[in-house]
Each structure stands twice: as C-alpha cells, then as structure tokens.
Amino acid sequence: MSVVTLEQVSKQYGAGGNALLALDKVSLSVDKGEFVCLLGASGCGKSTLLSLVAGLDQVSGGTLDIGGRHVSLMFQEAALFPWLSVAGNVELPMRLNGVARAERQQRAEELLGIVRLKGFGSKRPHELSGGMRQRVALARALAQNADILLMDEPFGALDAMTRDILHDELERIWREQNLTVLFVTHNVREAVRLGDRVILLSSRPGRVIEDFAVTHERPRRIDSPEVAGQAAEITDRLRAEVARHAS
Amino acid sequence: MPAKLPSARAGLEGLTGDFPLPGQKDPVALDNAQPAADLAAADRVTGLDKLELGGASDKGSLGKRIWRSAWPKLLAVAIVLIAWQAVVWAEWKPSYVLPDPLTVFKDLGSVITTGDFWGGVRVTMVRAVTGFALAVLIGTVIGAAVSRFAPLRAAIGSLITGLQTMPSIMWFPLAILLFQISESAILFVVVIGAAPSVANGLISGIDYVPRTWLRVGQVLGMTGFAKYRYLILPASLPSFISGLKQGWAFSWRSLMAGELLVIVPGALSIGVRMQQARDLNESSLVICFIIVVLVIGILIDVLFNAADNALRKRWGLTGN
Numbered sequence: 001m002s003v004v005t006l007e008q009v010s011k012q013y014g015a016g017g018n019a020l021l022a023l024d025k026v027s028l029s030v031d032k033g034e035f036v037c038l039l040g041a042s043g044c045g046k047s048t049l050l051s052l053v054a055g056l057d058q059v060s061g062g063t064l065d066i067g068g069r070h071v072s073l074m075f076q077e078a079a080l081f082p083w084l085s086v087a088g089n090v091e092l093p094m095r096l097n098g099v100a101r102a103e104r105q106q107r108a109e110e111l112l113g114i115v116r117l118k119g120f121g122s123k124r125p126h127e128l129s130g131g132m133r134q135r136v137a138l139a140r141a142l143a144q145n146a147d148i149l150l151m152d153e154p155f156g157a158l159d160a161m162t163r164d165i166l167h168d169e170l171e172r173i174w175r176e177q178n179l180t181v182l183f184v185t186h187n188v189r190e191a192v193r194l195g196d197r198v199i200l201l202s203s204r205p206g207r208v209i210e211d212f213a214v215t216h217e218r219p220r221r222i223d224s225p226e227v228a229g230q231a232a233e234i235t236d237r238l239r240a241e242v243a244r245h246a247s
Numbered sequence: 248m249p250a251k252l253p254s255a256r257a258g259l260e261g262l263t264g265d266f267p268l269p270g271q272k273d274p275v276a277l278d279n280a281q282p283a284a285d286l287a288a289a290d291r292v293t294g295l296d297k298l299e300l301g302g303a304s305d306k307g308s309l310g311k312r313i314w315r316s317a318w319p320k321l322l323a324v325a326i327v328l329i330a331w332q333a334v335v336w337a338e339w340k341p342s343y344v345l346p347d348p349l350t351v352f353k354d355l356g357s358v359i360t361t362g363d364f365w366g367g368v369r370v371t372m373v374r375a376v377t378g379f380a381l382a383v384l385i386g387t388v389i390g391a392a393v394s395r396f397a398p399l400r401a402a403i404g405s406l407i408t409g410l411q412t413m414p415s416i417m418w419f420p421l422a423i424l425l426f427q428i429s430e431s432a433i434l435f436v437v438v439i440g441a442a443p444s445v446a447n448g449l450i451s452g453i454d455y456v457p458r459t460w461l462r463v464g465q466v467l468g469m470t471g472f473a474k475y476r477y478l479i480l481p482a483s484l485p486s487f488i489s490g491l492k493q494g495w496a497f498s499w500r501s502l503m504a505g506e507l508l509v510i511v512p513g514a515l516s517i518g519v520r521m522q523q524a525r526d527l528n529e530s531s532l533v534i535c536f537i538i539v540v541l542v543i544g545i546l547i548d549v550l551f552n553a554a555d556n557a558l559r560k561r562w563g564l565t566g567n
Contacts, residue, residue: 056465073466079459082562083481092477093467116292126563129299144467165295168288 037195045206072146087121378437386445441498448490452483
C-alpha cells in the first residue's frame with residue numbers, strides 16, 4: 001500500500017525570467033513500511049521534495065498525496081531547543097498536542113529508551129555529543145506519532161564512526177517501530193546501506209533518473225562487498241549525470 | 248583524555264562478556280544471533296557516547312574561583328585610590344575642594360550609618376524600580392507590536408533606535424512643562440530613556456531566531472500563540488535580557504540627571520542630598536554620593552550579569 005504518492009510533481013521558485021525549476025514532473029511512490037533513499041548531486045531538489053511532502057511548501061504542478069497522514073521531518077542539525085531539557089525537547093510535540101503531563105513524561109522516557117538515551121532526560125542539549133543530539137531529534141520526531149519519517153541528510157554532519165553506528169540504530173528503530181522512511185542523502189553508500197530502494201535524481205531540474213531496488217539481506221554493513229558493488233554502479237550513473245552539466 | 252580510554256574499554260568488556268568488542272564486530276555473529284548482535288550494538292552506542300562526552304573538567308574550589316575573578320577588580324580599585332591620593336599630595340587643589348580618600352571614606356562611613364541616608368536611597372530606588380518596571384512594560388508591548396506588524400516596523404522601527412541615542416537630559420525641559428516639578432516629570436524621562444532599549448532587545452531577539460528552529464516549529468505544527476509561547480519568546484530571551492540590562496543603565500542615568508534637575512519638595516533623594524552638599528561646599532560628601540551611586544549601579548549590573556550568565560550556561564553558549 002502506497003503512503004506517499006507523487007505524480008508529475010513540479011516545483012518552481014519565482015516567476016518569469018528568473019524562475020527556477022527545482023523539480024520537473026517527478027513521479028514516485030513509497031509503500032508502507034518501506035525505507036526509500038533519495039540520492040542526487042547538488043541542485044537535484046532533494047530537500048525541496050521533502051519540504052513538499054512535509055507540507056512546508058506547495059507544489060507548482062502535479063499531485064502529491066499522502067492520504068492525510070502525519071509526517072515528521074529531521075534535518076542535518078538536531079535543532080534542539082536549548083531552553084528545554086532533553087526530555088523537554090522530546091515532550092514538546094506532545095505538549096503541543098495537549099497530552100497530559102504524566103503521560104508525556106512517561107512516553108518521553110520510553111522514547112529516550114528507544115534511542116538508547118535512558119537517563120539523559122534531565123541533561124541539556126549542549127551537554128550531549130552530536131550523535132546523541134541527533135538521536136534526541138529522532139526521539140522528538142517519533143514523539144509526533146507520525147506515519148512517515150522524512151530525513152534530510154540527518155547524519156551529514158557526523159563523523160564516520162558515529163554515522164556507521166547510527167545507521168545500525170536507525171535500521172533497528174525503523175524495523176521495531178514499523179516506520180516508513182524517506183531519506184535524503186548525497187552519500188551513495190549510505191543510501192545503499194539503508195534503503196529498500198534508492199531513487200536517483202538528476203540536477204537542475206530534479207527528475208527521477210532511475211529507481212534501484214536494494215535487495216541485500218539486512219542487517220547490512222556499509223563496507224560489505226554487496227553494498228560497495230551496488231554503490232559503485234549507482235555512482236557511475238551519478239557521475240554521468242554530473243558530467244552532463246559540463247556543457 | 249587518552250588516559251581514560253583503557254578504562255572505558257575495560258568497562259565494556261565486563262559488560263559484554265563473550266560478545267564482540269566495539270570496533271571488532273563479527274559479521275557471522277551478527278547474521279546468526281539476533282539478540283547477541285543487538286546487545287553488541289547497544290554497547291557500541293553506549294561506548295561511543297561515553298567516549299564522546301569525556302570527563303568533567305576541574306574548575307577548582309569555590310574560594311579559588313572567587314579570588315581569580317576578584318583580584319583584578321581589587322587591583323583596579325587600588326590603582327584608582329593611589330592615583331587619587333597622589334593628586335591630593337601634589338596639592339593640585341586645596342583639600343577642602345578635593346579631599347583625600349581617607350577623609351571621604353570616613354565621611355562615607357558616618358553618612359551610611361544614618362537613617363536619613365537610607366531614606367534617601369529608598370526614595371531613589373523606588374523611583375528607579377517604578378520607572379524601570381514601567382519602561383519594561385511599555386518597551387515590551389511596543390517591541391512585540393513592532394516585530395509582529397510590518398507596517399508598524401516601517402513606521403517607527405528607526406524612530407526607536409533614534410530615541411535610544413537621544414541624551415535623556417534633553418527631555419527634562421519638556422517634561423517639566425508637561426508635568427511641572429513632580430515625580431511624574433522624573434518618571435516620564437526615565438521611561439522614555441529606557442523603553443527603547445527594552446523594545447530593541449525584544450525586536451532583535453525575535454528577528455534573529457535561527458531559521459532551523461523556525462523550521463522545527465513549522466514541522467511540529469506551531470502556529471499563532473503556540474509559536475510565540477513555545478518558540479519565539481524563549482528563543483529571544485538572551486537578546487531581551489541584554490535589552491533589559493541596557494535599559495536599566497539608561498534609566499539609572501536618566502534618574503540621576505532628573506534628581507539633580509527636578510527637585511521635588513519633600514523627597515530627599517540621593518540626587519537632592521548631593522545637590523545640598525554642593526550648595527554647602529561639602530566636597531567630601533559630594534564624592535561620597537558619587538561612590539554610592541556607582542556602587543548601586545555596579546550591584547545591579549552584577550545581578551543582570553548573573554542572570555545573563557545563568558542563561559548562557561543553561562543554553563551552552565559559554566566557551567568550548
């Protein structure tokens with residue numbers, strides 16, 4: 001069952017001679033429980049696409065259907081609020097939805113357990129490392145009880161070791177919580193490591209070039225030969241696309 | 248830090264027992280035994296967190312820290328006193344015009360033990376606190392309105408900054424015409440001196456809420472009142488506090504100017520007492536009141552700084 005469906009979606013910024021076409025007739029769908037990675041070089045409109053799905057922006061053409069489902073969006077920065085404790089940050093979405101204090105405290109504790117940060121609830125965001133903050137942001141996103149989790153290069157600012165470990169964590173949480181994930185990245189191996197499918201986008205304007213199915217058995221490792229092999233194949237397509245812009 | 252590494256490792260070994268160590272995960276074990284792999288993953292996460300957080304830094308004992316921040320200030324006071332004494336010894340002015348520090352401090356000692364003096368301090372502080380509170384109220388309302396409505400900003404945004412640079416003493420002739428020689432005249436100038444700073448602090452705080460936070464607010468579905476309550480107002484707090492601090496400085500200055508110019512009968516404030524001392528040619532007493540005003544100003548500044556530092560510490564804006 002498809003939870004996100006884009007049909008011929010276009011997005012244009014500005015008008016007239018200065019208009020910038022960010023997305024051009026993009027069609028794709030994401031099934032329930034699927035982990036889909038969007039991959040592309042700069043200017044492929046990956047982030048634009050997520051903003052549209054998140055409802056932060058309107059499409060210029062085509063149709064976008066998420067069936068009224070709730071979405072949550074994570075960014076490269078954890079963007080936790082420094083005036084709230086870690087638990088306070090996780091509780092915030094529930095507070096906005098009017099969940100009673102006792103219930104949201106309990107749920108926040110539970111969510112922090114899921115991201116393996118039990119006991120860090122009373123800390124301040126700045127007392128945590130980058131990877132830990134990103135996990136708090138994940139817990140906050142989960143607190144929204146969203147059906148669809150959108151992630152915009154969430155591990156882009158982390159070091160390789162931390163990123164590797166967080167891939168395992170995200171995979172586990174995705175499996176345990178039955179999430180549907182749409183994950184944007186420019187890192188080919190990361191896309192193959194995590195996705196059920198990798199959708200390759202062209203740049204300026206963004207179009208779907210190809211939709212790769214990733215069938216290697218999970219749990220995967222980013223340095224396994226299967227992942228590396230498929231990543232090389234996709235990288236070649238990406239390079240060809242980048243070279244096309246030379247002329 | 249390197250010295251901590253082996254012990255963190257040892258702790259993990261004890262916990263994991265037979266399971267693979269962090270960084271040495273065995274792909275075969277991962278594929279075959281799900282619970283074991285999961286435990287190992289948990290250890291990797293916890294281990295990495297411990298390594299990244301590191302140890303707590305040693306800040307030294309309370310006494311040492313107080314001494315470290317106090318000695319430069321004490322030294323500065325000592326230098327001022329020595330310079331003052333040197334000028335007196337040089338007999339630049341006769342001693343009844345410029346008394347030496349010892350005489351002034353003796354006079355200060357006897358002045359501050361009188362009830363009259365504390366009555367004066369009370370009159371002045373009541374004016375300062377009332378004026379400042381009113382300025383905060385008015386400044387906040389104006390600041391909020393200006394940052395909320397674009398046309399209002401275009402209309403009076405720059406006017407607020409203009410008012411801020413205006414020397415408050417310029418307002419007294421008008422204030423006296425409007426309110427005669429009264430408490431209201433003083434209050435008017437104190438408020439008009441301080442409110443623009445408060446408003447500006449709030450406006451720039453709201454203007455510079457980081458974009459990423461605003462995006463999070465959007466993602467969490469914050470609109471209208473909730474957006475202000477849970478995002479904009481807390482986010483603009485540091486700038487608002489510096490606005491308050493500056494506002495206080497302006498209101499304190501305006502008040503002192505006011506107390507020297509607008510002498511309300513019956514209210515023997517610090518300014519009035521100082522003026523009386525000048526009329527009686529009591530230099531020593533004039534200097535005493537200068538010191539008193541300086542000390543009050545410093546004490547209040549310390550309060551604002553404490554609030555500012557506490558906030559910075561909570562937010563993680565200090566150093567490292």
